[in-house]
Each structure stands twice: as C-alpha cells, then as structure tokens.
Amino acid sequence: MKQAYQQFKQQLLAFLTDSQIISDPLRTLAYGTDASFYRLIPQLVVRPESEADVARIVKLANRHKIPVTFRAAGTSLSGQAITDSVLIQLRDGWKAISINEDASQISLQPGVIGGHANKHLAPFNKKIGPDPASINSAMIGGIAANNASGMCCGTAQNSYRTLNRMKLVLADGTKLDTGNAESIRHFKQTHKGLLDALASLAQQTQCNEPLRQRIEHKYRLKNTTGYALNALVDYQDPIDIMQHLMIGSEGTLGFISEITYNTVDEHPNKASALIFFPTVRTTCEAVALLKQTPVSAVEMIDRASLRSIENKPGMPEFIKTLPNDVAALLVETRSSCKEHLQQQVDSITASIAALETVQPVKFTTDPAEYSQYWAIRKGLFPAVGAVRKTGTTVIIEDVAFPVPQLAEAVHDLHEIFIKWEYHEALIFGHALEGNLHFLFTQSFDNPAELKRYEGLMDDVATLVVDKYDGSLKAEHGTGRNMAPYVEKEWGAEAYNLMWEIKELFDPNNILNPGVLLNRNPQVHLENLKPLPAAEALVDKCIECGFCESTCPSRDLTLSPRQRIVIWREIARLEASQEDPERLKELRKEYLYQGIDTCAACGLCSTTCPVEINTGDLTRLLRSRNNQRHAKLAQWLAEHYGGVMNASRVAFKGADLAHAVFGTKVMGALTKTSRKLSGGRVQQWTPSMPKAAAKIVSPSVMNPDAPKVVYLPSCASRSMGPARGDEEQTPLAEKTENLLRKAGFQIIYPDNLDQLCCGMPFQSKGMFDAADYKATETSNMLLKASNNGEYPVLSDTSPCSLRLKGNVDQRINLFDSVEFIHEFLLDRLVITPAEETVALHITCSSTRMGVTDKLQTIVERCVTDVVIPEQITCCGFAGDKGFSTPELNESALRTLKADVEGCSTGYSTSRTCEIGLSHHSGIDYKSIIYLLDRVSQPKLSEQNTTPENRLIQHNTANQ
Template sequence: MNHPASTGRTALPAGFVSEVQRLIPEARRFDDPLSTLAFGTDASFYRLIPKLVVRVESEAEVVALLKLAQAEKVPVTFRAAGTSLSGQAVSDSVLIVLGDGWNDRDIRRKGDQIRLQPGVIGAQANAWLAPLGRKIGPDPASIATCKIGGIVANNASGMCCGTAQNSYNTLAGMRLILADGSVLDTEDASSVAAFRDSHAPLLEQLAELARDTRADTELATKIRHKYRLKNTTGLSLNALVDHDEPLDILTHLMVGSEGTLGFISAVTYNTVPEHPHKASALIVFPDVETCCRAVPVLKKQPVDAVELLDRRSLRSVEDKPGLPAWVKGLSDTACALLIESRAATQALLHEQLRQIRESLNGFAVEQEVDFSEDPVVYGQLWAIRKGTFPAVGAVRPTGTTVIIEDVTFPVEQLAEGVNRLLQLFEKHRYDEAIIFGHALEGNLHFVFTQGFEDPVQVARYEAFMQDVAHLVAVEFGGSLKAEHGTGRNMAPFVELEWGADAYGLMWKIKRLLDPNGLLNPDVVLSEDPEIHLKNLKPMPAADEIVDKCIECGFCEPVCPSNGLTLTPRQRIVMWRDIQARRRAGSDTRELEQDYAYRGVDTCAATGLCALRCPVGINTGDLVRKLRSTSASHTRSANWLSGHFATALGGARAMLHFANGARLILGDRVLGKTSAVLTRASKGRVPAWTPAMPQPLHRLSLPKPGTDGRPRVVYLASCISRATGPAATDREQTPLIDKTRALLEKAGYQVVFPEGLNELCCGQPFTSKGYLEQGDRKRQQALDALLKASRGGLDPVYCDTSPCTLRLVQSLADERLDVHDPVRFIRTHLLDRLDIIPQSAPIAVHVTCSTQHLGEGPALLEIARRCAKTVIVPEGIQCCGFAGDKGFTTPELNANALRTLKDAVQHCEEGISTSRTCEIGLSQHGGIDYHSLVYLLDRVSRPRASGAA
C-alpha cells in the first residue's frame, strides 16, 4: 500500500487488505491521509474518511472486489464523479472509484438508443448524439461533470427532463453486478439465460413482491400517486407496479438505488429529440399566487421548461449581466417564471410561442423579457437561473456550507407550498434562503447557508429539517427528494414520507439484494434516526482565494492532474484541513510535504477550473500564492528579469547542447538519460523528448517602412524567439518567419517593438511565484507595445495565446488592442485571404488561454474553414504542459494527454496557439502540432480586393 493505514480507526481485515493488494496495482490503491481525505469529499455536506480507496478499471475488478467484500464482511461504496448532494458517494470503509476504463459507448439505430458505461460524462454523451439530433433524457445541472453511473443511480432529472424523460422511464437495457459478484446483461440472451438459472429464487421473490404489492390496492395506489410527482425518496417502488417481468423489475429497482443494491456496469437509453430551434422568456408576476396559477396553464402548452424564481432568487442575481435594470425595482412579492419552448422548425416554434403568449393573456404581469431566439439573450437568461445557487454560496460567511434542498409539492398546491417554505425560512431565521425550481413538476429547490461547528447551529438545522419534512411529506403528500437522491440526508425521513408498509417493502428489497448490508450502508435506508446529523462536513477558513468553494467538483473534468494527484476540489479540501490542523496545534509537516508535490508541483495553474467553478474560484491563484511564499531565489529572478536577452541566449545554448547530444547519443538513449536526470534533480534538469525544439538560429527584425500598408505590431513571444521546430518536424520554418509571411500575405506591414529581446509578458516569473518580477516584465512589455503601436493606433499581434492572456488581464490602458492569433485572424485576416480547405484531417487543441480569452469557438470555426475534417479529441481540456511543466514535471503532461494518441491517429497534423503546448501535444499525440498560422498560410492566398 502507499502508506500505513491511518491510526485511530478500525482497520480493515488483514485478509481483505492482502487480497486487494494482489488484485489491484499499487498505483490504484490509496490509504494515506491525504488521499483518503481528498476522496472522502463529495458535493454534499457530509464527510466520511475511507480506510481504503480503490480505483477500478474493469468489470472483472469490481466482481472480484464485491466477492471479497462479501467474504470478509467489508462495506463498500461506489463513486463516479462525486457531484451528489445528499451524501451518497462517501464512505468510512472502502470507496470504489471509477478510473479511465469506463468510457465506452454504442450508438444504435441512428441515435434512437445509446449504450453507455458509467464513467461517461453526461454532456459527452449528448455531444456524441448531437449530430443525430438526439440527447439522453436526464439533464441535471451538473451534466458537464456528473457521470452516467451517478445519473442512473440517483435517477437524476433536471430542468427539461420532468418525469417522462428520466433514467427510469427511458431505460432500454442494463448490465449490472449484484452484491454477490454475479453479472447480468439484459441485452445478452446468454447472460439472461445463465442468470435465470443461477438466480431463479431471487427472481421469483421479486415477482412475488410485485404480485403482493399490486394486490394491495391501497399501497399500489399510493405508489402510483407518489411517482406522479418527481420523487427520488427511497427505493424505486414503482418498479413493482409498472412491471411484472422480474428482470425488468430488477433493472428498474437499480435506477435510483444510489449504489445500495448493486453496481451499474452499463446502461442503454432510449434517447429523446434535441430540437434545434428554441426561445426563452422571463415573465415576472406581481406575487407568488399569480405566478403559481400560471404553471398549470403552461403545463398544457408546448413548453419544455418552466423555472420558478422567487423574489429572493432574483435579488441574488440582479447584478448579473443580461438582467435588465428594472429587476432591482421589482416589488417584494414578485415571482418569476423562466419559460423555454423548443421545436423542430422555426415556423413550428413561432406557432408554439403564439400559443404560450395567448395562454398567459389573463394574468397580471409586473415585468417581462419577451421570448427571444437569440442564443446570447436566452443564454444569459439561463445563466442567471443557473447562477442562483452559486450566488448564495459566494456570499456565505466563511466556515459555513451552502445547502440545496429539493422537494416536490403537488402542482395544484405549489403557491401554498412556496409561501409555507418562506414562513419556515422566517421562523428559523434563514434570511439568505432563496427558492427556485422546476415549476411544471412542482419541484422546488431552496438554498440556504448553514454552519455545523456550533451545536446550536446544528440544532437549528435539525429543527428546520423536521419542519420541512412534516410540511412536505405529511401536510402536502409531496416528495422530500425530487431529483437529488435520498442519500444520508433524507434516510431518516423515508418512513415518514412513505408510511410503514412501503418502508418495510423497501427493506425487504434491500435485504433480498444485499443480505449482508454491505453496499453503501446508511444511504437511502438507515436504522439510525440521526444519521443525517452525523459526519457533517467542516468548512474551515483556508485562504480568501478559495474560502467560497462549495466542493461541488464541477472543476474536476478539466483538471490535467485529475487521475495523477489531486483535483482543484481536492487541493482546496486538503489545504482547508492543513490550515485547520495548524490552528489546532497539530504537526502538519508530513501532510505539507505530501501536499507540496501533489497539491502544488503538479498543478498546471492555468485557471481552467475557474471557467467551470460556480463561484469563479481559480485554484491556480492559490497555488501561485503558495509558490510565492516558498520562492527563495529572488536575486536570480531579479537578475533574469533585468537580463532577459542574456537568459534567452542561455536557453538557446541549452537547446544547442541538447541537439548535439541527440546527434551523438540518439533519441532513445538521450530520452532515457534525460528522464533519469529529471527525476534525480526533481525537475531542475528538463526532460528531453523527440518533440524538443531546436534553437532559433537567427532572429532578423526589419525596420518599419513607410509604404502605406496597414501596420501591425508583432510581439513575438520569448519561446518563439528562442526556439525553432523540432528536428523531426516536417515543417522547418520558425514560427516568427511563418507568422510574418502570413501577415504580409494579407497586406500588412509588420512592426516589431523596440528591445524585443528584453520583452516578456511576465508569465514565466509569476508561474514560479515571483509575482513582483512578473508584473515588472508585463508592464515593460506593455510600455514597449504602446510606443510601437503609436499610442494604440496599430493593433498588436501576439503569437502565443498564454502570453496574450497575461497581457490583457486587468489591462487598464484602453488604447492598447492586443490580439491572440485567433482573434487577429478572425477580425483582420479572413477578409483579406481566399481559402481553399485541405482534405487531410487535422486535430485541434484549444488551449486554456484561448478558452479564457473566449476564442475557442472561433478557433474551431477557422480550422473548419481551412480543413474539411477537424478532430477535437474528447476529454482533453488542458494539456498540462503549463509553460515548462512538460519539461520539469513531465508526468503531468503525460497524464493530461494519456488518451490523445488514439484520438488523433488518423490526423497528419495538429493545430494550437501555444508553442509550449505544441511540444507536449506532438510528443504524446504522435503527430506534429503547429500554430494555427501554419495551416492558414498553407491553404490561403491573397485576396485582390482585400489587399487593395
């Protein structure tokens, strides 16, 4: 194992541990304090520290682990992405986490069905289906992060899904593993036959439970009534009244079982249409009653989503872009509906909008944003709706957590339900709480902040939840969990909602499929009436940069160190824990030593996580701050910043030396020798690979002319001033020469700023923690660019997107107009060039900086104009090269690009906008990656009218 098991906790049986060591490679077993705490966190407000975390890569491993768990009586919990909100994905025993080997799909019948493994991210499934005009039914807010395993296991739904399109109702087939390790694939006739033979008593007992349930008229009626509403409280008892075939009962029981009945190895969905035409409107009514009376009317109209936002919700986002100024002046009782309608054709959409408008003619309206088909407008409206939850999270007091609850009222009682919830907020002094939700289903989310450090606050929370439970479940006969799953959060209230008979039936199912109670104990069903008040997650202050983190995990899919060391969420969790231990007087030296590599050294710090974070946290900012506190070579940094041209000369000399060593030793020997030296020097000696660039042999900078052509100031980045192409690259023209040739082809006069060899955006300094030196170099570059551009009269072109981002961030001087390659090509070159697209397919990598600059879609559009086939590798967001991490911490780059080669194997060339990123992409993709300008230059010629 990686480290001795933590002390102070009951150890796992020795036989179990030794067998796991035999079954699972060491690199995928974790029991050290840092890893177990990092994985002991999901998006809920509970924390359990597993004794062992196992990353599984195959079904055979899951089968073996389940059989072993049964033999040794060891509880296990399954985890996909960990975005669950009710405590389903944490464990104090063994946590089984999905690795990379669970991403297969099979698209069938032109997209009408899709079979998915549980590791597929929901949004990726929809991306595969989009060209076919289809999508999966469930559309949870976390779809860009959550995985199919969690979507099915929680029966997640969402804004447009309702009940008709959730996993339960769009299920076409399933492959599952039961607690005893047996496998059933309902789409495989031989598997079904074998299972019927081996598990005949189990299937007969399920059939008997279903017959008895349907025979109990009162119970069957109650079950059907409960699932008329959105409902994920308890197990899916509707399987017993909707189906009589035992296999269908079994698979539908698995939906929403939260890992308490078995492991879902694959699922086949009947997909639903993804209509291309849509429009959205925001209608504000004068009060809750009027707003809620409109909902049943809208339910009869051709609407796809109707989202309710109470006055508190609107107030929480009233300063967001896209909301009109009148929102601040709305009455205190105002309540809004965000409405969306979709259609296969624009004509049909317009007819639907006419119907919807007419249906609302009789209602008093305080204000409105009328239906818009403009993607920018309706995108802003939906961004506002999605921003309500993080808006509360972002302003909560440090040390508290943000809780989102999820209930359903009968639609006809929605207004009374909203008002009664508002009364409970006032009673228990949750003054910041807001209400929003999926009005068509009577499904309301309410968000509030809660501290758990003080017993008084815990008691307030318990009193509030007791009141909520009785209000929703008893008085209104609603659902305590509509779509977030029961988890630990509502396990003590399942009997209150369902009654003794239905509750007893759930326990029968649990004991039938998990007789030893080892699958995710205390989730969904628990014999502990206070389980919802135990293992509450602390949220101690760590640093103002990250204190607003709600630990949702939305950042994780884009992090290049995910699967190698820690994700942004886990970095924050660990730093919070270290700071709390420090304040308590504990010795944190061992944890901090471990964190130095896993938390700091292997962070790319590119800030891509901030684009996914609901509260905008850039974990890279924390890492840079931590690096700055340990940056001990200030004199060297000062010297380098003052003698930058000399430093670049030194870099060229090193490349000359490496190139000579390659010629003498050969690629293989030099690569092995370099790898050893890099590890031994802890990254101080850069790793050499065949993609390593050659030194730039000459840098000729022509003086500006006066020939009347439009001018562009060209800031060649330090990397393009020091390096040329790799020796093995078929393209041997340096980037500077290629860029200059393209700009001149388009009719521009290229001007270089004075003292170019001394200029730098400052990124190499700030990334190492030398913030002062980085800011000094940035300002020096900006001053030179302002002068060269004649006070901002000429546009500035920077050939590397990370440098551009660094220059334009917080740029106070509005005279300077600095472009990255994508923006300059988009706005200045395309109209001056004729393009004949090439037939050879190309791969495109959208760098982190390009995404920050908002130019990702434009890069892809330009690439598609230049090549008939464009490949964007799935699942690769940040390449992990991070300036020089590819040299000093090559395992980060390798981890981020571990799937690249297979994805681009049919391409001859890759395109990007960062020279350093291209080095790592070339190495791990097996093809040469170049700047976008190489492709554009190759397929373009001057346009006569444009040149004039």
C-alpha cells in the same frame, strides 16, 4: 479494524496494482470528499478499470463483510457518495460510449459525463433524457443511481422511464447483462431464488390494493425518496423489475457498469423568456396555465433568488428595483422547425395574457441570450454558496408539491423559514412538475445551530408529507440527509417493503450501508463537513466539483476541489493544533500533490459557478515557498535578453547531442540523468525544439501598407521546430510571411529580446518580477503601436491572456486567433485542404473566449477537424512539461487514440505543442502554419485597412 483493511488490501493486490489502491491520509480525504455537507474519510480508495475488477472487489468485500461505496463524479448533494470504509472510484476505464445506427439508443459506461453523451448525440438531434443542472460535471453512474432528472425531462424522460437495458454487478459479485439472452438464461439458473422473490414481491404489491394505489399516487409527482417501488407495479418480468429498482438505488443494491438509454429528441430551435409576475400566487397560477401549453421547461425563481443574481452579466437592470413579492418564470419551448416554434411561442404567450406581468413577455431565440438565462438559473446553488459567511455551508433541499397547491406550499415554506430565522433562504425549481429547491446557509459549529437545522427539517417533513402528501426528495436522491424521513413519507408498510428489497439484494449490507435507508433518526445530523477559513481566494468554494472535469492533473494527483479540501484541512489543523504529526504529513505531501503538479492553468474558473481560479491559490503558495528566490527572479527579469540567449544555447546544445547520439541513445541518457539527479535534470523528448534564429526586423517593402506590431513570445523567439518536424520554418518567420501575404507592414517593438509577458515569473509566484516584465513590455508596445494606433499581434495564447490584463488600455492587443479572425480571413483567398487535422484548444484560448473563432478558422482551412473530447489543458504549463513531465503525460494520456487518422495537429502555444507532439505521434504546430499553407493573397481595393477595422472593433466593444 485496521488489520481487516490491511488483509483486504493484500488480497486486492492479487488482481489490482498498488497504484489502484490508495490509503494515505491526504488522498483518502481528498478523494473521499463529495459535494454534500457530510464528511467521511475512507480507509481505502480503490480504482478498478473493468467490470471484472468490480466483480472481484465486491465479491471479496462481501466475503469479509467490508462495506463498499461507488463514486463517479461526486457531485451528489445528499451524502450518497461518501464512506468511512472502501470507496470504489471510477476513472479512465469507464468512459465508453456506443450509439446505435439511428441514434435511438446510447450505451454508456458510468464514468461518462452526461454532457459528453449529449455531445455525441448532438449530430443526430438527440440527447439523453435526464438533464440535471450538473450535467457537464455529473457522470452517468451518478445520474442513473440517483434517478437525476432536471429542468426539461420531468418524469417522462428520466433514467427510469428511458432505460432500455443495463449491465450490473450484484453484491455477491455476479454479473448480469439484461440485454443479453445468454446472460439472463445463466442468471435465472444461478439466482432463481432472487428472481422468484422479486416476482413474489411484485405480485403481492399489485394485489395489495391500498399499497398499489399508494405507490401509484406517490409517483404522480417527481419522487426519488427511497427505492423505486413503482418497478413492482409497472413490470411483471423480474429482470425488468430488477433493473428498474437499480435506478435511484444510490449504489445500495448493485453496481451499474453500463446503461443503455432510449434517447429523446433534441429540437434545434429554441425560444426562452424570463417572465416577471407581481406576486408568487400569480406566478404559480401561470405555471398551471403553462402546463397545458407546448413548453419544454418552466423554472420558478423567487425574489430572494432574483436578488442573488440581479448583478450578474446579462440580467436586466430593472430587477434590482422589484418589490419583495415578485417572482419570475424562466420558460423555454422547443421545436423541430422555426415556423412551429413561433406558433408555440404565440400559444404560450396567449395562455398567460390575462395575468398581470411586471414587464411585457418577450421570448428570445438568440442562443447567447437564452444561454445566459439558463446559466444563471443553473448557477443559483453555487452562487449563493459563494456569498455565504465563511465557515458556514450551503444546503439545498429538493421537494415536490401538487402543482394546484404550489402557491400555498411556497407560502408555507416561507413561513417555516421565518420561524427558524433562515431569512436568506430562497426558493427556485422546476415549477412545471411542482418540484421546488430551497436553499439556505447553515453553520454547524454549536449545538444551537444544529438544533435549529433539525427543527427546520422536521417542520419541512411535516409540511411536505402531512399537509401536501408531496415528495421529500424529488430528484436529488434520498442520501443521508433524508434517510430518517423515508418511513414518514411512505408509511410503515412501504418502508418495510424497501427493507425487504435491500436485504434480498444485499443480505450482508455491504453496499453503501446507511444511505437511502437508515434506522438512525439522527444520521442527518452526524458527520457534518467543516468548511473553515483557509485562504480568501478559495473560501467561497462549496466543493461542488464542477471544476474537476477541466483539470489536467485530475487523474495524476488532485483536482481543484481536492486541492481546496486539503488546504482547508491544513488550515483547520493549524488553527486547532490538535494533530501536529498529521499537519506535518499533509504539508509535506501537499508540496507535490497540490502545488508541484498544479498546471495553474485557470480552466477550473471557467466551469466554477463562482469563477474560483485554484491556480491563483497555487501561485500564492509558490510565492510563499519561493521568497528566498525573489531577488534572483528580479535579476533575471532585468537581464532577460541574456536569459533568451542562454535558452537558445541550451536548445542548440540539446539538438546537437540529439544529432550525435540519435533519438534512442539520447532518450536513454537523459532518462538516466533525470533519475540519478532526483528529477533535477529536465525531461527530454524527440519533440524538443531546436533553437530559433534571432529575429531581425524586416525591411519596409511598402510604406503605405497597413501596419501591425508583432510581438513573438519568448517561446517563439527561442524555440524552433523539432528536429523531426516536417515543417522547419520557425514560427516568427512563418508569421512574417503570412502577414506580408495579407499586405501588412510589420513593426517589431524595441528591445524585443528583453520583452516578456511575465508568465514564467507569475507561474512560480514571482509576482514582482512578473509585473516588472509586463510593464516593460507594455511600454514598448505602446511606443511601437503609436499609442494604440496600430493593432498588436501576440502569437502565443498564454502570453496573450497574461498581457490582456497587464498592458496599457490604449494598446489593442490581439491573440493570434483574434487577429486572424478579425484582420486576415478577409484579406486572403483560402482553399481548404482535404485532410483531417487535430485541434488543441489551449486553456488560455478557452479563458479568453476565442474557442469558437479558433474552430471557425481551422474549419475554413481543412475539410475535417478533430477536437479530442477529454483533453482540456495539456498540462505542459510553461516548463512543467520539462520539470514535471508526468503532469503532461497524464493530461494527454488519451490523446494518441483520439487523434488517430489525423495528419497533423494545430494549436496556439509553442510549449503546448511540444507535449502534444510527443504524446500524440503527430506534429503539432501553430494555426499560422495551416493558414499560410492553404491561403493566397487577395488583392482587392475592397479590403478594409486594419486601422479602420480597429476603429470598428473598438466601437463594437464599447
């Protein structure tokens, strides 16, 4: 078998590069892992960049009878995106977005994240119909292939109902564009037999009254179990039938290379309420009443679910005191105008006025409040996974019942949980559609636990199908875990029809075999994923993949999820001692793949529902690997002034060499030196800064002026502008000018050159040295600020983030963004420049929650701002841009195209700006330069002193 894959790989190399075909043990395991509780490790991971590539791969696979599985984001929960054969993984080449003139349609390639599509549609007050909870991580390929729906879309706005047209690739490599008349004409000539067979199946189905009625009956509810047989009764044209069968087919009938959706309205005015009822029965009665009102979404949350989130920020305190039978509904209504919105709220409130509630019904239109409610609802699945016992997995099932029978169904589900002793199981879901998710933790480490799981699933299938004739899969797709039950739900006749469809499209069974349809009744009990204890920092990870879209190394080496996957495997092999050679190889490869190329930026924690910072794991591992350097790190920390002087000398020397040799020769020399030294010589680019002049404390111009303590970062003190930059004033000098313009007296802390936040040491795992520097800096800031009387300005966001958690609590430390927003905007007259600029939001700014303030500042200064959508952390990561430049290059690979037409770029970190300038082709600098350029002093007695503003700021935060 290995030989067959080797031959297949050699033939792939005829049209793919070696980097597009992955076969090493570390990456096949990492890239082959999805969010489900199953594990299969692919023989090959293939990364095509075009539809033509996919067509050739599939055609070749069909010839060799080698199975292939398509993978987008890998956030699916039912095992649809794993394989032990060939995994076709979508990367950069699959993110094209096109919107028609009136935004009534949007064309999307399968690698587009659903939330990104909605961002493009937002200016038109439109969105795509599907709205899964994972929309900010899930990609369109998976959303369409699973017919994912969500909280608001119901059955009317899912992919099946909002599909306009698609481009697809069939198992024989044939391409079809269902929106192109010439493509259809050609396809009708080459695939007449397939189209005739589809037309015949549709006619037979429509004429078979019991089967037709069965299909129509099944789709009265949300249903993604098996193939979309409704395509055979909803459409006459075989092309329409074909493209609608693709929806929800989980990659088993073909590959969707582009889909065009009819968009739906995104009403700007919203109101939400979290309504508590004394019993589940009353809650379900409310659902039936609400279904007749103008609600957009109704989410049910049972008491066990409430218990799992009652300590989350923003949740009312009284939730902790609620009795066991209480349940809640999260209700939302939307409208195009505020007046209609209030009328809808009144109508909704009146509809349930006769029902008893635990608290008065209160709707909120505050985006911060209702966003908190919805974030908590969306985070239920991972939040429960975070508190599970280490070694267990978390499983979510997805069923649908008729709404009138919802209360009885919830009761019966609880009875099954009691029978099988799943006492922690909880129920929540899209109550308006009768769609419930139930969630529980499960161990698979012994036969008794496996038997318990099997018994639970058998009983659930019997309950849903035999008692309620509901759906075993409402929106998550059939996958491996429900494939054995498809025939039970649909019956033999419909089940056989599904097999006919599969064999018609894929006669050699090469497209994701065993998923959706499987004659093995035990398939849902096989190939179960281990989740062994690895490190307390990350043990609560459930491998959902929500982190991946934020990670700067995701397309170079590994994402946070994948780092955890590999470290778990290393821990498992160490504990079992079953394969020493594999363990040795994984450890060796992980040094580069997992540790050296991790930016440790922590952005993963901002999208992780349980706030895991995989950067903490990386720093811990670096600490263990770097113990022999601990004494050197401490010595450097204690002699940091000398380090700063050495840095300036190094930058001065590099700039002198640049001046002598010129850019071209300098680039060639340093590139050769780096190659010959095995990467030990640092990367040089034309954006390398010159040395900054040493800072001298300014004289006091006005002793009555408000005071501010200014802490320039190490980077600001050592790095000036690059040789080719238009602006040659160092940041510290520019900041002084701006502060004086705003009427401030500047105080520098003592021993300035010795001070550091500790970030350079922390990033390398030198925690003692890092803490030493933070403590030293804290002491100097406390003294300079007169024990916190004066605000402290930190001009570099990564340093601000580090210091905020490591200085004396009396110190009021502000990042440059916060200080400008809080103290400067009102003290300056700003005349916006008529230009388009690029804005890079650093990972630190995101983690500090100042993104909106940063955007507001820049929008006050210029007429147009571009924020590149696919750029998160820049990957420069302190000195990684010098030592591991490929990380910076990969993170910014799309930047140049994104900022085309921008005159300049702005950010809040000097080191980030080096890489941003190099890879964008425009100069990036601090936002302080921008504000200084477009502002004039505002001389007014109305200006509030910083001391008073500081008092107001502290009071507001108490």
